[in-house]
Amino acid sequence: MRDLLDPPAAAPFGYFVHHQGRGHAERCAAVVNALPDTRPVTVFCARDDIFPALRPGVEVRRIPSLFEPPEEGVPHMDHVPTPETLHCAPLGWSTIRTAMAKMAGWFAEAAPALMISDVSAEVAQLARICSVPHVKVVQHGDRTDPGHRAAYDGAAGLLAPFHPDLAQPDWAPMMRERMFFAPGLGLDTRMPGQAEARARLGIAADAKVALVISGGGGNGFAEAPLGVAARSFPQMEWIAIGHVQRDWHATLPANLTLAGWVDTAAEHIAAADLVVASTGNTTCHQILAAGKAWIAVPEWRYFDEQVEKARALHRVGAALHLPHLPASAHRWRAAVAEAFATHDPAVQRALVTPRAAQDTADWLETLSARLWRGPASDPSPAHPDFPSRKVSAP
Numbered sequence: 001m002r003d004l005l006d007p008p009a010a011a012p013f014g015y016f017v018h019h020q021g022r023g024h025a026e027r028c029a030a031v032v033n034a035l036p037d038t039r040p041v042t043v044f045c046a047r048d049d050i051f052p053a054l055r056p057g058v059e060v061r062r063i064p065s066l067f068e069p070p071e072e073g074v075p076h077m078d079h080v081p082t083p084e085t086l087h088c089a090p091l092g093w094s095t096i097r098t099a100m101a102k103m104a105g106w107f108a109e110a111a112p113a114l115m116i117s118d119v120s121a122e123v124a125q126l127a128r129i130c131s132v133p134h135v136k137v138v139q140h141g142d143r144t145d146p147g148h149r150a151a152y153d154g155a156a157g158l159l160a161p162f163h164p165d166l167a168q169p170d171w172a173p174m175m176r177e178r179m180f181f182a183p184g185l186g187l188d189t190r191m192p193g194q195a196e197a198r199a200r201l202g203i204a205a206d207a208k209v210a211l212v213i214s215g216g217g218g219n220g221f222a223e224a225p226l227g228v229a230a231r232s233f234p235q236m237e238w239i240a241i242g243h244v245q246r247d248w249h250a251t252l253p254a255n256l257t258l259a260g261w262v263d264t265a266a267e268h269i270a271a272a273d274l275v276v277a278s279t280g281n282t283t284c285h286q287i288l289a290a291g292k293a294w295i296a297v298p299e300w301r302y303f304d305e306q307v308e309k310a311r312a313l314h315r316v317g318a319a320l321h322l323p324h325l326p327a328s329a330h331r332w333r334a335a336v337a338e339a340f341a342t343h344d345p346a347v348q349r350a351l352v353t354p355r356a357a358q359d360t361a362d363w364l365e366t367l368s369a370r371l372w373r374g375p376a377s378d379p380s381p382a383h384p385d386f387p388s389r390k391v392s393a394p
Contacts, residue, residue: 011113011372012040013364014106014132016123019046019065023281024118026051027137027161027186031116032058034361042110044103044123063102064095066120084146087121100126107132113368116159117151124151133371135159135364138179140168140312141303148303157367159360161185161281163351166312182360184352187282189289197270208236210336211268213277215243219299223250223258225325229276230256232329233336241268274339276325279309287319289352291345294319295335318348 015032018024025045029052032041041058043051046065054060064070067088077091090096103123106112107130115127118137127134133156140162143152152158152175160167163183167176191197198205210233214220220243227250230238238256252258262268266286269275275292277283278299287294296319298306307323314321320339326332353359 012042012110013368014103014110014112014115014127015041015043016103016115016117016120017043017045018067018119019050020067022050023186026282027118028116029054030186030357031360031364034357036361036365039365042106042112044099044106046099061102061106063099066096066099066122068095069093070095085125085150087147089122104130113372114156114364116364118159121147121151124155128154133368135367137161139305140166140308141301141305142308143303144170145303156371157363159185161356162284162309163353165316165351166309168308168312180360180363182353182356184285184289184354185356185360187285189285189352189354191266191286191290192270194270197267200267201264201271203237203271208233209272210236210238210274210276211272212238212240212244213242213265213269213275213283214240220244221297221325223247223252225327226250226256227252228329229326229332232332236274239268239272241265274336279306279313279319284309284313285352288348291348293339293343294348295339296321297323297325316347316351317342317344318351 013032013035015028017028025047028043032043033055035041037055037057039057043058043060044063045060046063048060048062051060069090070093072094074090075092080091082089103126107115107127112132115123115132115134116137117124117127117134119139124134124136134154135157136151136155136159138152138158138160155178158175158179160179160181161183162181164181167179167181192200195205198207203209210229212221212226221240222245224247226238226240226244230236230253234253234255236255239259240257241259241262243261244258269286269290269292272292274295275287276295276297277287279296294313296310296313298310298321300306310319310321313319320335320342322335326335
């Protein structure tokens, strides 16, 4: 076992990755690949097949899911209340016991310099209980509950994978002081030009194109409102990618194409004049990087994550936030007109940075060094300079 007073460069970092979708894994890969080659990293995740290529010195250890019941039957103990400081802590799950034991055992064996949680309030609290300093990834949403507060308050640092202009106005100064903002972290935000993208996709150069991005982490949009939208703009070509919910009563016009899942989401975004999409992390940063007029319609997520992100984007003038898809032709026309009238691609592109991964890696290294070597003052270094716009809280 390593002596706790060894230089932090000799100690590994741990990294917990939520396995839903690929965004958390891509973010992790970008960060760990940017860390020095001398920094070993052990990643804990319920899937090991969702990661991009990882550098030597990075190990992925598969653990059971913390969020899905084990295949074998479990006793019904849901009548025992869950403490407010926990979110997902059902009783009797052997899978959770195994996952937590593997991480706690590694803490004892490896004496890590730092643990990053992306995202689990329980894993963050486990690290703190085991006397391991942790960094908690912050997401938008109403996270004032005791569970999130415990994870945030006990963290050595908070990693926010978005621009500081998109911070929520209700975040306390103590929370903001420990935040490191990394806009576009884990994403390749180099988008093709519109002409190039249309040539790749076979879309006419002079076409007017509206793109709908549906589904991914949720149920996606329904057919009927998309049919209304396309009928409201017969001069535009409407393309929907992703999962679209079927509506038996929907009448779909010829200028609406339901393309389903595609491997060319970035090209479709670059080719569009207007985008209608929810506010998932990857989608957000690709639209911002491409500088497209955007109607942001949040999907249901725990803690209203997408709602708060859509509000933040609206506040800074990066998107038009609507609570739901318009239900009539005249509302669609008004929304599209407002989206184009308020569109400012310069504002959008200022919200991403190509150095997010390296800046984050440098911050983690500096944070770790200051924690283990002192001084005992605030361990957070200065942030990189970001273009910023002053906005008023709602």
